[in-house]
Amino acid sequence: MRNIIKHIAVLTATLTLISCGDDQNAQQAGQQRTMPFPVFEVPTQTVTGYSSYPTSIEGVISSEVRAKVSGYITDVLVDEGEKVKKGQILFKLExxxxxxxxxxxxxNVNAAQVEVDKLKPLVEKDIISEVQLETAKAKLQQAKSNYNSISANIGYANIKSPVNGYVGSIRFRRGVLISPSDPQPLTTVADISEVYAYFSLNEDEYLDFINTAEGKTREEKIKNMPPVKLVMANGKTYAEEGKIEAINSQVNKSTGSVSFRAIFPNPNRILTNGNSGEIKIPQTFEDAVVVPQRSTYEQQGQTYVYKVVETDSNTVANSTQIKITTPVKNLYVIESGIEKGDKVIAKGIGKLKNGTPIKPQEVPFDSIAKPMEQVFR
Structure with a gap:
């Protein structure tokens, strides 16, 4: 009996030691799982974002040159890109x-004039009736009108520039028969000292844009709109800023969009008719809550960050959904979900799960947000 009691006591002690060892091992494993992560304090900044829209470029004045009479081209007196003046002859027709x-x-005019001159003294002497003279005068007037019409057509054979500007593409050359009914013009002459940039916003974008613009009336809002930038087809930003000066008052029913027109100075004639690019409209966010995009992740169409939360026993990373106003370069402007002063995991978030214990190591916000170009107003 004593042996049995002794064996029970030894077994109990052994189990107790094993249990204590397991607890210590669990504690050590928990300590090993608490890994260090860089964190930053959420700031507010004033940043400017840009919305981009495809655009097409036209000269402020772009006039088609067309023939008013039919004929064969005998001379082309200008070349593409040449500067011309209003009234300068561009083409000659046969x-x-x-x-x-x-x-x-x-x-015919001369003959009709002779007839009138012959009848005048006869009417004065009452040899013939005045009706005959008036008939002769009418024939003279008809002959003159016919001659003037033909003379005008001869003048139209010298095709002139309708405006001051620069010659565009020349589609017809010497020897080609042209007529007023041709679907294509001979060329265009454009004044490109300033150019128009045409672009469109969909209805939702238009309403948001016009509602946030300063001013009470539509005219005041257009006047107060900020300067816009132009990104050319080569990806470079045009040196001159433009100004939105007109907005179509109607929504295009087929596209559901509203067209805008901006004007850009073009002193060096870098831009010309037919150029394409993108219009960039700025939007400034004052004292906005921002986080680097690299510190966020997406799940089922929603965006999250890991916010640092202090508990009674340790520090954990809590998955927190955020609502984004807009991206600005490599930042997100935040509408809700986190506030200034909150601490957020900076990077390495792929290793985390909701509620993971961490050892926070604070790092400067700019070290995570770079490269970043901030525009302050």
Missing amino acids: TESLNQEADAAKA
Whole structure:
């Protein structure tokens, strides 16, 4: 009996030692799982973001050059890209047949004039009625009108520039037969000292944009709109800033969009008709809560950060959903979910789960947010 009691006591002591060892091992394992993570304090900053929209460029004045009469081109007197003045002859058409018609019409005028001059003294002497003279005068006027029409057509054979500007693409050359009904113009002449940039916003974007613009009336809002930038087709930003000066008052039913027009100075003629690019409209956020995009993650279409939370026993990383206003370069402007002064895991979030114990190691916000270009207003 004593042996049995002794064995029970030894077994109990052994189990107690094993249990204590397991507790110590669990504590050590827990300490090993508490890994260090860099954290930063959420700041507020004034940042400017840009919304981009495809645009097409046209000269402030862009006039099509078309023929007013039919004929073969005999001379092309300008080249593409050449600067011309209003009234300068650009093309000449063959006028031989018109000249012959003009000579015949001039002869008819002379003959009609002779007839009128012959009848005048006869009417004065009452030899013939005045009706005959008036008929002769009407024929003279008709002959003159026909001659003037042919002379005008001869003048139209010298096709002139309608405006001051620069010649565009020349689509027809010497020897080509052209007419007023041709679907394509001979060329265009554009004044590109300033250019228009046309772009569109969808209806939702338009309403948000116009509602946030300063001013009571539509005209005041347009006047107070900030300068816009132009990114050219080569990806470089155009040196001159533009100004939105007109907004279409109607929504395009087929596209659901509203068209805008901005104007840009073009002193060096870098921009020309047909250029494309992107308009960038700025939006400034004053004292906005921001976090680096690299410190966030997405799950089922929602965006989250790991916020640092102090508990009674340790410090944990809590998964926290955030609502984003807009991205600005490599930052997110935050609408809700975190506030200034909150501490957030900076990086390494792929190793975390909700409620994971951590050892926070504070790092400067800028060290996580770089590279970042901030625009202050």
